[in-house]
Amino acid sequence: MDSTTIQLAYDNGVDTITLNRPEKRNAISYELIEDLLGALEEVAKSSALVLILTGAGKAFCSGMDLENLKALVGRTPEQSLEDTQTMARLFRALYDFPKPTIAAVNGAAIAGGTGLATLCDFTLAVPEAKFGYTEVRIGFVPAIVSTFLLHQVGEKIARDLLLTGRLFDAEEARRIGLVNEIVPAEGLMERARALAGLLMENSPAALRYTKRLLRDATRLEMDAQIEVAIRENAAVRSTADFQEGISSFLEKRKPKWSSPG
Secondary structure (H helix, E strand, O other): OOOOOEEEEEEOOEEEEEEOOHHHOOOEOHHHHHHHHHHHHHHHHOOOOEEEEEEOOOOOEOOEOHHHHHHHOOOOHHHHHHHHHHHHHHHHHHHOOOOOEEEEEOOOEEOHHHHHHHOOOEEEEOOOOEEEOOHHHHOOOOHHHHHHHHHHHOHHHHHHHHHHOOEEEHHHHHHHOOOOEEOOHHHHHHHHHHHHHHHHOOOHHHHHHHHHHHHHHOHHHHHHHHHHHHHHHHHHHHOHHHHHHHHHHHOOOOOOOOOOO
16 A cells, blocks of 8 residues: 555465554554554455554654644544544454454553554563553543453553553563563564464464454443543543643643643
8 A cells, every 4th residue: 555654465365464654653644544444444355364453663652642632632522533433443353353463562652652553463562561541640531441441451550551651661560461562672572473473373263253252242231331432532632731741741741730620
């Protein structure tokens, strides 16, 4: 496919999608979302048996692009709802992907980047990788990713990560179940391809049916939770705290929260 934000490469049954905005630490832009959705659809229809997702440069994905953050402040309620639905569609497309997926996390994976890294079936990370659901620190709500996180780690850990917005390292991510393996940087892609090779020894049909079984086990509950999450994500954008959080982040200052909570 023709894209400036991602690269798609095929090799012996494995498609690798590389987030390719290294100068922006692979931050999520509207263009990248559309390109990634297109790439996922292309890989789903291809002859590839396994998908690897990684990032170019020193970061996996640093979260929302600064230019897009600026634009969020002036969006109408209808546009905010549409934005949120698009992000939910991206996360759901990755989580429900019909073929096995492997995230090769080569560096920081923050906010939406943590979502992309941990929604794959397998998550491999370098020791230096950092994670964090940092949305509350800028007056935002980690609504959509919270739906998946609750299923992955349970309520108590999810409350800690979502309410504090703190960063955590690869070892903690492994300990709570968001990362499968920690791999030295020089061996990350080799290990991802080795894991892909192990998966390809299995029946493609059985893998596809197993993924569908896992998806359908929680589909109704997750559908309802994501609908609520979309509404909450869009609603918070009309608050004074959201406006202040975005402004203070862009201006590199401490926010002055005005809402009573």
